Amino acid sequence: MISPVLDTLNRPIHDLRVSVTDRCNLRCAYCMPAEVYPEDFAFQPKEALLSFEEIARFTAIAADLGVSKVRLTGGEPLLRRGLDRLVGMLVAIPGIEDLALTTNGLLLPRFAQALKDAGLHRITVSLDSLDPEVLRRMSGRAIDPGEILEGIAAAAAAGFKTIKVNTVVQRGVNDGGIVDLARYFRGTGIALRFIEYMDVGTMNHWKRGEVVPAREIVERIGAHFPLEAQAPNYRGEVANRFRYMDGQGEIGVIASVTQPFCGACSRLRLTCDGQLFTCLFASTGMDVRSDLRGGEEDVALRERVRALWTRRSDRYSEERACVQSARRGKVEMYHIGG
Numbered sequence: 001m002i003s004p005v006l007d008t009l010n011r012p013i014h015d016l017r018v019s020v021t022d023r024c025n026l027r028c029a030y031c032m033p034a035e036v037y038p039e040d041f042a043f044q045p046k047e048a049l050l051s052f053e054e055i056a057r058f059t060a061i062a063a064d065l066g067v068s069k070v071r072l073t074g075g076e077p078l079l080r081r082g083l084d085r086l087v088g089m090l091v092a093i094p095g096i097e098d099l100a101l102t103t104n105g106l107l108l109p110r111f112a113q114a115l116k117d118a119g120l121h122r123i124t125v126s127l128d129s130l131d132p133e134v135l136r137r138m139s140g141r142a143i144d145p146g147e148i149l150e151g152i153a154a155a156a157a158a159g160f161k162t163i164k165v166n167t168v169v170q171r172g173v174n175d176g177g178i179v180d181l182a183r184y185f186r187g188t189g190i191a192l193r194f195i196e197y198m199d200v201g202t203m204n205h206w207k208r209g210e211v212v213p214a215r216e217i218v219e220r221i222g223a224h225f226p227l228e229a230q231a232p233n234y235r236g237e238v239a240n241r242f243r244y245m246d247g248q249g250e251i252g253v254i255a256s257v258t259q260p261f262c263g264a265c266s267r268l269r270l271t272c273d274g275q276l277f278t279c280l281f282a283s284t285g286m287d288v289r290s291d292l293r294g295g296e297e298d299v300a301l302r303e304r305v306r307a308l309w310t311r312r313s314d315r316y317s318e319e320r321a322c323v324q325s326a327r328r329g330k331v332e333m334y335h336i337g338g
């Protein structure tokens with residue numbers, strides 16, 4: 001059993017989030033607003049993206065340092081061709097016990113079975129509203145909630161037992177629909193996760209007043225369906241869990257703004273072009289692509305990553321109030337993959 005490397009706040013390296021592409025088939029206003037990222041926006045060229053072999057090599061190095069959980073993200077990861085091949089490579093790495101994917105669900109009807117067959121363990125689908133008009137406004141695309149629900153159904157039909165739905169809640173935009181979402185997913189075995197609206201990147205013109213605090217989300221839903229707080233499944237779990245007292249399942253709230261959880265944050269992030277970030281709100285990353293392509297030995301790269309994590313002291317969400325205005329040029333959400 002590897003003892004994970006610890007950072008300056010004694011947080012073990014445990015999770016690796018891998019963005020496999022910066023492209024997306026949606027234009028969510030809080031991540032990749034359409035007015036900034038038009039259809040013909042010049043995303044990273046193919047040769048700039050880490051190959052599956054490079055991602056697998058890096059993941060094996062991270063596993064040697066203590067990483068056991070990997071999440072594939074984007075942009076929209078299902079836009080990366082042959083993703084099931086990468087899944088097969090990652091689940092075969094010793095030490096990688098949990099492999100998950102975050103997707104907007106639109107392409108799941110085409111790929112869910114292949115991902116399942118390749119060994120993917122869990123799927124999280126982003127769905128911000130069941131109201132077609134609200135979803136169109138938030139996603140910047142003429143999509144219908146039914147298309148995403150079809151994706152969720154395809155994941156269930158493919159045999160995924162653990163399916164979660166993530167909803168970013170923005171006051172005055174989609175908060176009027178959180179009880180409808182709770183009502184829709186109650187009793188389905190699909191865990192709904194409500195995410196406090198965050199100041200990720202530099203594009204979403206974030207306002208504190210548009211944050212609906214986790215406490216308020218729980219109160220609103222609890223007024224219809226009584227809830228009871230649950231203990232976390234493990235240290236570092238980001239969601240605060242609440243079960244329906246009538247046994248119809250559970251919800252979670254990810255309260256990065258009002259109840260920051262930096263103290264147990266064990267996440268390392270790898271972008272699709274080989275930059276390593278130690279915090280979602282960081283401005284600069286460490287390049288590992290040139291190492292992976294430049295003939296660098298694994299042991300040398302591993303020591304560089306160990307040194308990066310060992311000197312890590314990020315806790316942006318805890319410091320937000322006093323650092324937010326000073327923090328310039330934060331990495332964009334679609335680039336770091338959330």
Ligand code: SF4
Pocket residue numbers: 261262263265266267278279280281314315316317318
């Ligand atoms: S703000 Fe940074 S350190 Fe804090 S939980 Fe998020 S990613 Fe981790």
